[in-house]
Amino acid sequence: MQPFLPMSPILTSKLPEGDEWIYQLKWDGFRILAFVDNGKVELFSKKMLSKNRNYPDLIEALEQLSGTFVLDGEAVILDPATGRPSFQKMQQRDKLTDPALIRRAVAREPVHYMLFDVLQIGDEDLRGIPFRERFRRLEELASGWKPPLYRTDQYADPGTLWEWVTANEWEGVIAKRAGSPYREGKEHKDWFKRKRAVRHEVQAVGILLKEGRVASLVMSREGRYFGRVSSGLNERVKRELRGLKTGRIIEDYFMGTPEGLRSAEVMWLEQPLTILVTGREVTESGLLRHPKLLALEGITL
Incomplete structure (x- = not known):
């Protein structure tokens, strides 16, 4: 065969x-x-x-x-x-x-x-x-x-x-x-x-850019890096995200740079957004596997 x-x-x-x-x-x-x-x-x-x-x-x-x-x-x-x-x-x-x-x-x-x-x-x-x-x-x-x-x-x-x-x-x-x-x-x-999927209410603290365009959101859970989520973001939502106030720095949210954000271009939000995400599981390193955005505070998906 x-x-x-x-x-x-x-x-x-x-x-x-x-x-x-x-x-x-x-x-x-x-x-x-x-x-x-x-x-x-x-x-x-x-x-x-x-x-x-x-x-x-x-x-x-x-x-x-x-x-x-x-x-x-x-x-x-x-x-x-x-x-x-x-x-x-x-x-x-x-x-x-x-x-x-x-x-x-x-x-x-x-x-x-x-x-x-x-x-x-x-x-x-x-x-x-x-x-x-x-x-x-x-x-x-x-x-x-x-x-x-x-x-x-x-x-x-x-x-x-x-x-x-x-x-x-x-x-x-x-x-x-x-x-x-x-x-x-x-x-x-x-x-x-x-x-089976699990749901988490977490914070979006940054907007990750790729070639100057919104690519994903940086997630934080209980003050720790929780990964990035891009699934569920459409072009309209990405345009609205670009209008949010930014200006914070990474140290405002994390102690050191998480491995998943090294060399990444991130705009840190002035005020974190509460988001609802679903995913397969939380890994041993504390990241959500296969995340998908379900709801975003103040923005209709």
Whole structure:
């Protein structure tokens, strides 16, 4: 099987329901495809970049398996403090290039491979058969496998699963049409994802410019840098922001220059604005991940 664009779920605010749908947890990690051929293993990212160097622990586990197959799944690191997958820890792991640092990371925070699809077994290409059958084949194939290889679970009730995700602060839920084949990319209406979002009321303290134009707002939460938000700003709102009084300096808001603002051109607001933003999570460094502006004091979005 040649490299290809993995099938990806389409973002939705409401999951489809009915007997034709199967539901799975959305794991907050990095998509990994594994090409296994009797001890020879090739790992690929969602963009089909080689990941063998990054995840020797997964290579070692997959090398022990006999047979030829192509697996699709998510590589995750579980945060010992919360028990939840940590995207930030996966980002840190994925950026490592020094073999010694990678070995230490493997020992300290092992990666788990959460399998949700099998695309080939032997010489048989399974992408054209229904998802329910591919998953059954995956269950048979992986029945005796051990950690760090795991087969994901399936659920029939999206409402109960979503309540659990919300209560336990997991990333979201995937809905998959049971009879769907495996199609590349998002050219389909068969896989959907709903992500949990959190809301924060924070302050906008600066306007970041790019080539002289408004690009984003600088956020502050309890006196600490909270990141930048650009999603939700349209051209009309940007024009109104340029009319606000500025003239403060960075020291009026932060102790030192946050890493995300180094070399940035920022106009510091004379009076901070209260804004409502949504995002995926707050990272360990105190920044809001994937922020989006919902409301802005005194300005209609």
